[in-house]
Amino acid sequence: MKISEQYKHDFEPELLKEFEQKAKHLSVKANDTILNIGQTIRVMPIIISGIVKISRVDEMGRELLLYYVNPNESCAMTFTCCMQHQPSEVKAVAEEDVEFLAIPISVMDEWMIKYPSWVHFVMKTILTRFNELLKTIDHIAFQKLDERLIHYLREKSKVTGSKLINLSHEQIANELATSRVVISRLLKKLENEKKILLYRNQIKLLREL
DNA sequence: ACATTAAGTGATT
DNA sequence: AATCACTTAATGT
Numbered sequence: 001m002k003i004s005e006q007y008k009h010d011f012e013p014e015l016l017k018e019f020e021q022k023a024k025h026l027s028v029k030a031n032d033t034i035l036n037i038g039q040t041i042r043v044m045p046i047i048i049s050g051i052v053k054i055s056r057v058d059e060m061g062r063e064l065l066l067y068y069v070n071p072n073e074s075c076a077m078t079f080t081c082c083m084q085h086q087p088s089e090v091k092a093v094a095e096e097d098v099e100f101l102a103i104p105i106s107v108m109d110e111w112m113i114k115y116p117s118w119v120h121f122v123m124k125t126i127l128t129r130f131n132e133l134l135k136t137i138d139h140i141a142f143q144k145l146d147e148r149l150i151h152y153l154r155e156k157s158k159v160t161g162s163k164l165i166n167l168s169h170e171q172i173a174n175e176l177a178t179s180r181v182v183i184s185r186l187l188k189k190l191e192n193e194k195k196i197l198l199y200r201n202q203i204k205l206l207r208e209l
Numbered sequence: 210a211c212a213t214t215a216a217g218t219g220a221t222t
Numbered sequence: 223a224a225t226c227a228c229t230t231a232a233t234g235t
Contacts, residue, residue, distance in 0.1 A: 145223070168215060181223060184216060200215060200232055 011117045013131045014045060018111070028094045035092040041082040043102035046074045046121070050098030051159050054090050055175070065178040066090060069158055076129035080124055083108055095159065149186050153196070153205060158185040163205040 011019070024043070028034060030050075035041065037057055045052075052069040054077070069075050069092075077090050082105040111118045139148045152172065156165050173183040188205065190196045195202040 143223080170215075180216085181225075182220090182223060185218085185223095190218070200218080 001018050009023045010121065015111070015118060018107070019101070019103075021028070022107055024104045025099070026102050027097065027099040030093045030094055030096045030098075032098075033091065034094060034098070035088050035090070037089060037091050038087050040085065040087050041105065041196065042184055044074065044078050044082055044108065045077055045100040048101060048161050049069050050100075050101040051095040052098055053093045053095045055093070056089070058177075062177050063174050065175040067129060068095065068155065071130075075146075076126045077085055079126060115208055145176070145178060145182065146186050148182065150190070152176060153203070157205050165203040165205070166201060167203065168201050 021086070025046075025048075034045070045071055049073075052075070054066045054069060054075060056066060058064075058066045075090075075092060080086075081088055095124075104120065112122070136148075139151065149172070152175070153165065157163055161207075163200050165167060169183045169187065170180045173180045175182070187196065187198055191198050195206055197206065
């Protein structure tokens with residue numbers, strides 16, 4: 001399989017062999033919910049292609065975007081959750097069509113002991129996630145919603161590889177856990193600053209935001 | 210042409 | 223920054 005080729009330099013050959021034996025190759029369509037809050041994790045996903053959006057949801061069903069999981073990454077939450085057999089604290093939704101490897105959690109303990117490269121991989125993804133989380137916490141704590149919005153737009157554009165973002169103000173507001181009116185105003189401000197162009201259900205980013 | 214949904218805006222807290 | 227109330231604009235049937 002090509003998957004082992006891709007990871008040739010990251011993992012030991014024996015581990016790659018185990019990958020092929022134990023990991024299931026799964027795929028989900030865009031906007032499918034992969035994991036919901038409260039669900040217990042059964043497998044550990046490693047994304048091969050596509051983007052997965054991780055968010056928190058409060059009692060009222062309001063969402064707050066935490067971060068995206070890119071190809072060749074895994075959701076850091078799953079490591080901590082599934083090793084302790086805890087239910088998930090976050091929601092995972094496929095942003096686009098996603099292919100991923102599902103690794104049974106039963107082999108996790110074993111791999112952590114047997115393969116240094118696996119430990120390294122786990123540590124690395126936890127570290128990068130943690131740092132990103134800190135960044136978003138900063139933004140929320142210091143109430144710079146305008147900067148959060150810009151960050152969000154940049155991220156979106158990077159993720160879709162396009163300067164055109166097909167989202168309504170309402171959808172954006174939901175992901176940033178704020179109201180549509182606020183987003184509309186901030187976007188209007190950005191438009192006046194010649195940083196973006198606004199259309200219905202569509203936003204165009206101009207130059208480097 | 211009409212109903213529905215998205216976006217813009219002033220006033221208020 | 224959030225909410226309300228209301229207007230205007232775009233889109234679907």
